[in-house]
Amino acid sequence: MSEGDSPDGADGASGASGTDTGGSAKWRCAWCDKPHERNDPPCDNCGHHKFEKAVVPVAPEDPDHEREPVWVCPECGRVHQKNSPPCSRCGNAELERTIPDEADYAEELGGTSYLDLLNARYAVGLAFALVAGTVLVLALLGIITLPGMDSVPGSASEYRGVDLGETETAFVAELNDRRAGAGLGEYERNGNVDDAARLYNQGWVSELAGTGSRPSDERFGRALDGTCGEQIGRLTVFDRSFGEDDAALDSPDALAGALADGYAAEAGGFVEPENQLVGVDVHAGPEDAVYTTVVVC
Template structure:
């Protein structure tokens, strides 16, 4: 007659405890025949916390440390975590929780950007605007004259000439100013042999208020102005001379609503002017 463990009921051929399944130290005579064909896998102990199978009732669980094992009959179910050695509770470890938080934050920022609630910075790559380069000379002031004020006076004088010719008045646009500064200063650097010539198409990578901007770029040598920049009486006088130089060459005024302008004085006193009309 077969023997079985009093605790887990595993059948044994001999009364030779302890049980090789659960480690129990007492057997009893079997009162029913165990059909090994029906239960080919014998009995297993299943952790109630993570589902891992154990051959013995010997908590804690080898995977999650749980103390609640339940006896079940039949072949053990395949658990994919047995192959990769990861516990179900591992997903709650701090390193995983931190990763989930970072992913959630990035997704949240992306969704807010798509919705237009926040703006992400451009990195100046192929799809972003080019960087305004350094250029020799001065883009701030020369001989006590503020080139920023010269630019303001230039737009005012340009609008007076446009109105006289029946063209519309242009409003100053900050993004167009940046596009003009990129092209103008890159031109100064290229002429001085300190950089490459600007890409005319690159100004379209700025967020301009139009798809087809008009770019006007020219230079005024000291011989044309008749005096060094530092000897001009004020910013308005210099701006008027620069607009005169453009008009005297027979150039027409472009249609548009906005304008951006940049004035830069090279080391040899040549004045570089670029403006963008949209």
């Protein structure tokens, strides 16, 4: 029996020793204050490699014992183990020194949540990373364009002082006049078809300049957004160069007439589309040429 009792006695001594060292005490991360059951860094919330005791045991036989001070935020009441402003909950710049009693410890430990323990700097960093990642994915999918990505050389607004937006409007009017003379119906300009023409035209100019590439069929189809049904329309692209004194540069109407000549030559005549919709984009390229893309469906 004495030999059988010996292991039990040894175990009992070991257990008492473990209790004396405070093995059951709670621990907090020294950086973000997250509570842990054991002193076993790193912190599983912020990765910090140092823990502190969350509760300082009080010897009941010592009436003169004084608890270690804590630091309390006067704005939100958050308790901190060290005087390390700003407050990790609300960001207040001042903390007040306080000697806690038992009720203070119970209230602080019971009311702590993971949201309280999330440091503001980590929250801002996480939000920034999520936004940046989302923007990057949208850019890679071609839904948005970031500065410096697929930069288009030249100008989309004017060519030698002639407004290109007004030129596009005059170009469609000129095409309709010529179609009416050929006994064909008028084109109706459409915003989605315009977007597809602009996407392709700018990609074409960028590809020629070595700064980008023409859109894939998938991106082109997304720009049309089903406007042309299952088809992606008929695409006609051409460029024209003009001399310094060319009369075609006098006005949007004159420039549109010269571009209409180029379109008729490139398209090989007029073909009646199913929906009679048109989109056009005119862009002044880096080599002093005018690049035009016309989409009809």
